[in-house]
Amino acid sequence: MEQLMIEVKNMCKNFGPTKALHNVDVKFYRGQIRGLVGENGSGKSTITSIIAGMQKATSGEIFYKGEPWNPGSMVEAQKAGISMVLQEANTISNCTIAENIFAGRFDEFSKFGFVNMKKVNEEAQRILDSFNISHIKALDNINQYGFEERKLVEIVRCVSEDTDVFVVDETTTALSLEGRQLLYKLIHRLKDQGKSVIFISHDMDEILEQCTHLTVLRDGEIIGHLDRNEMDMPNAEQVIRYMMVGREIGDSYYREDYDSSHSEKVALELKNVSLGAIKDFSLTLHEGEIIGFGGLSGCGMHEIGRIAFGLEKPEQGTVERNGQKITGCHEAIRSGIGYISKNRDMEALILEGSIQDNITLPSKTELSKATFISPLKEKKMADKEIEAFRIKCGDGKQWVNTLSGGNKQKVSFAKWTAKGSDVIIMDCPTRGVDIGVKQFMYELINEMKKQGKAIILISEEMSELIGMADKIIVMKDFLITKEFMRNKDLSETDMIEYMI
Amino acid sequence: MFSTGFLKKHVYDLAAYAGLIATFILFLVFSGDKLTYNMTTVIQAGAVYAVIALGAVFVYSMGYMDVSVGQQVGVYAILIILITNRMGGTLAGVIISFLVILAIAMVCGAFNGAVAVWLKLPSIVTSLFLMFFFTGAQLLLMESTGTNSISIQATIKPADRNTYNLVLVAAIVIVTLAVTYFFRFSKLGKYTKGIGANEIATAQSGINTLKWKVVAYMAFGICVAIGTFIMLMRTGSAGKGTGSGYAMDIMICLILGGMPLSGGMKSKVSSALIGTFTYVLLSNDLATMGVSLNMINFVKAVIFIGIIFVTCRKKDNVLPR
Numbered sequence: 001m002e003q004l005m006i007e008v009k010n011m012c013k014n015f016g017p018t019k020a021l022h023n024v025d026v027k028f029y030r031g032q033i034r035g036l037v038g039e040n041g042s043g044k045s046t047i048t049s050i051i052a053g054m055q056k057a058t059s060g061e062i063f064y065k066g067e068p069w070n071p072g073s074m075v076e077a078q079k080a081g082i083s084m085v086l087q088e089a090n091t092i093s094n095c096t097i098a099e100n101i102f103a104g105r106f107d108e109f110s111k112f113g114f115v116n117m118k119k120v121n122e123e124a125q126r127i128l129d130s131f132n133i134s135h136i137k138a139l140d141n142i143n144q145y146g147f148e149e150r151k152l153v154e155i156v157r158c159v160s161e162d163t164d165v166f167v168v169d170e171t172t173t174a175l176s177l178e179g180r181q182l183l184y185k186l187i188h189r190l191k192d193q194g195k196s197v198i199f200i201s202h203d204m205d206e207i208l209e210q211c212t213h214l215t216v217l218r219d220g221e222i223i224g225h226l227d228r229n230e231m232d233m234p235n236a237e238q239v240i241r242y243m244m245v246g247r248e249i250g251d252s253y254y255r256e257d258y259d260s261s262h263s264e265k266v267a268l269e270l271k272n273v274s275l276g277a278i279k280d281f282s283l284t285l286h287e288g289e290i291i292g293f294g295g296l297s298g299c300g301m302h303e304i305g306r307i308a309f310g311l312e313k314p315e316q317g318t319v320e321r322n323g324q325k326i327t328g329c330h331e332a333i334r335s336g337i338g339y340i341s342k343n344r345d346m347e348a349l350i351l352e353g354s355i356q357d358n359i360t361l362p363s364k365t366e367l368s369k370a371t372f373i374s375p376l377k378e379k380k381m382a383d384k385e386i387e388a389f390r391i392k393c394g395d396g397k398q399w400v401n402t403l404s405g406g407n408k409q410k411v412s413f414a415k416w417t418a419k420g421s422d423v424i425i426m427d428c429p430t431r432g433v434d435i436g437v438k439q440f441m442y443e444l445i446n447e448m449k450k451q452g453k454a455i456i457l458i459s460e461e462m463s464e465l466i467g468m469a470d471k472i473i474v475m476k477d478f479l480i481t482k483e484f485m486r487n488k489d490l491s492e493t494d495m496i497e498y499m500i
Numbered sequence: 501m502f503s504t505g506f507l508k509k510h511v512y513d514l515a516a517y518a519g520l521i522a523t524f525i526l527f528l529v530f531s532g533d534k535l536t537y538n539m540t541t542v543i544q545a546g547a548v549y550a551v552i553a554l555g556a557v558f559v560y561s562m563g564y565m566d567v568s569v570g571q572q573v574g575v576y577a578i579l580i581i582l583i584t585n586r587m588g589g590t591l592a593g594v595i596i597s598f599l600v601i602l603a604i605a606m607v608c609g610a611f612n613g614a615v616a617v618w619l620k621l622p623s624i625v626t627s628l629f630l631m632f633f634f635t636g637a638q639l640l641l642m643e644s645t646g647t648n649s650i651s652i653q654a655t656i657k658p659a660d661r662n663t664y665n666l667v668l669v670a671a672i673v674i675v676t677l678a679v680t681y682f683f684r685f686s687k688l689g690k691y692t693k694g695i696g697a698n699e700i701a702t703a704q705s706g707i708n709t710l711k712w713k714v715v716a717y718m719a720f721g722i723c724v725a726i727g728t729f730i731m732l733m734r735t736g737s738a739g740k741g742t743g744s745g746y747a748m749d750i751m752i753c754l755i756l757g758g759m760p761l762s763g764g765m766k767s768k769v770s771s772a773l774i775g776t777f778t779y780v781l782l783s784n785d786l787a788t789m790g791v792s793l794n795m796i797n798f799v800k801a802v803i804f805i806g807i808i809f810v811t812c813r814k815k816d817n818v819l820p821r
């Protein structure tokens with residue numbers, strides 16, 4: 001008999017006029033990995049964030065281990081055994097790894113008010129070793145580490161022997177294959193120990209492989225539940241997609257053509273650029289061309305994007321557009337280059353600002369006439385993009401931090417389409433977005449190519465690169481290991497050997 | 501009636517307006533037959549704070565602050581007097597002296613904004629440097645005069661009280677309109693709010709944050725110069741202690757008016773006016789209630805710490821950088 005861990009009854013959550021959850025009923029049992037799937041804005045993260053104490057429900061009830069559950073904070077929830085790892089970075093900068101792991105728990109190592117840091121560091125390293133991530137050192141400053149390692153530190157911090165419910169909210173998008181395997185092992189171990197795991201992801205393969213049960217949401221409502229047998233059916237993926245979106249989505253949402261032709265006119269050039277481990281790197285991007293960059297996290301492809309946008313100044317070599325040197329992001333933007341950062345919440349968006357503020361921010365010069373920026377023109381520009389991108393919101397005045405991940409990503413895209421940028425550098429543009437939004441973005445990228453826009457597509461998803469790019473540059477250890485031209489026979493296996 | 505969401509969203513605005521209304525009611529009650537006189541006092545005291553606080557909106561909206569305002573006001577007041585007197589107290593002297601301090605105020609603003617960025621220092625550090633610099637300059641200037649206080653030998657205040665009040669109100673209105681325009685309808689305000697809300701995202705949207713920080717501080721400098729002149733119209737003299745305490749007073753005014761100290765998109769021009777007049781009315785109310793000066797400062801301190809306590813509990817309302 002399955003033992004009930006958490007029961008959500010009739011839960012509603014409103015953000016102003018927006019109904020994020022509408023009479024949701026869902027049960028989470030011990031020994032289950034229950035996947036929550038749905039489009040961005042369907043309410044997955046809202047349910048888990050309420051369970052984990054991040055916010056309160058507007059109405060409804062939660063029962064945890066049979067008792068009414070209404071946590072006041074994430075700390076309270078964690079103390080009661082509910083831990084959650086989020087999509088975005090949640091570590092404390094300028095502290096050591098050990099300090100991050102034991103933040104808020106120094107009492108366990110204190111005597112007469114003095115913290116035994118030696119013990120803290122030893123224990124932190126022991127835990128890191130037990131998670132098979134010994135390459136992360138307890139004594140190191142966390143700033144030395146990249147996004148993925150930080151995410152792993154967060155996972156280590158969250159999970160302890162007292163964890164009864166572990167929520168993984170779109171975390172795997174930040175992880176490489178190795179990191180994902182580590183997380184999968186962990187959630188299966190927790191399941192075997194009779195704990196409950198709630199797993200949110202947009203990666204359908206991952207959901208179908210790792211979850212024991214599935215709950216599908218759409219527009220804040222539960223559409224249905226699937227058990228393992230139903231998930232093993234041959235057409236399960238299509239059924240789930242239909243449940244999520246409410247319409248048929250074909251198997252292929254990438255470009256269908258294999259025509260990699262483009263204009264001869266050069267849109268952007270990197271000439272013999274060197275920076276850190278990147279040496280003598282050159283690239284020519286033409287109008288109407290999509291160049292994809294693939295590789296493992298830390299291969300140098302993200303740095304190439306930042307150099308091309310002028311965010312990192314090369315030690316040697318130049319970045320040029322129309323014969324002009326790009327020495328900073330201001331020049332880059334002025335010359336028609338846009339950049340969609342991988343670190344969306346920190347670098348691309350003003351979360352505590354309206355959709356309108358964000359969309360129009362790079363275009364204030366165009367909107368300004370003799371210092372005057374017309375609010376009407378701003379509204380018009382934002383509304384046009386909101387409509388074109390089908391951003392789910394009340395209106396342009398709604399704050400970006402109230403939007404779902406996919407809708408936030410649409411806003412960061414819309415900034416550059418509103419500006420009319422001709423070269424767009426996209427660093428993991430579909431990270432953490434659902435298939436509906438992905439399909440929309442691929443259509444948009446394809447449309448941009450047809451309009452003659454030049455695109456650099458940096459992605460950790462090989463299928464995305466194969467499906468969208470005219471040319472794929474595979475990188476390893478900051479070097480180009482292989483270039484592939486668009487080709488219908490190209491497979492992920494062909495690429496992997498040059499990545500690892 | 502208002503929904504819970506509305507109340508939650510506008511809690512600080514509502515609290516600020518409620519504060520202003522409450523202090524105004526107390527002002528009406530305690531003024532009695534001295535209402536006209538007290539009203540004049542409020543306008544005269546409020547005009548200086550209002551003009552400087554309006555300029556400070558640009559700086560605070562970036563999540564920055566300037567603790568050198570008081571000392572700047574002191575030095576500028578002394579310089580206006582010295583230059584005007586040296587030029588025989590003529591109108592030309594007054595105008596030239598004002599233009600000189602306006603230029604100095606703008607240069608100091610540019611210094612504050614640029615040096616902080618170049619040296620990657622919090623702006624409070626550069627403004628602390630300016631504070632010490634101006635403290636020294638104020639003392640040196642006064643020592644050079646050989647007296648504790650100097651008076652301007654020109655008529656810069658209208659003789660008629662009503663005309664004087666009208667001039668002050670006009671100054672507040674003009675500065676308010678100018679600041680509102682640049683804060684709400686020009687790049688300056690949009691970018692300073694963006695810098696306060698997320699400087700990295702703002703810079704990656706193509707905005708030269710260094711330039712706009714400098715412009716914001718320069719705009720503040722202009723308001724400090726105008727505020728100094730308004731203050732001098734009232735006092736007609738300056739000394740070693742002129743301007744002392746202004747930096748904190750301006751900060752309290754803005755906090756009372758609902759300005760988020762971390763800056764960002766919630767920053768509003770109205771915070772400066774609401775806060776200033778709440779602060780001035782409160783001081784007036786306490787004085788007319790017979791509270792001693794020491795107690796007035798104590799009450800102000802309690803109110804200040806109370807507001808900090810409430811606002812700092814929210815992640816987005818931490819103290820300025």
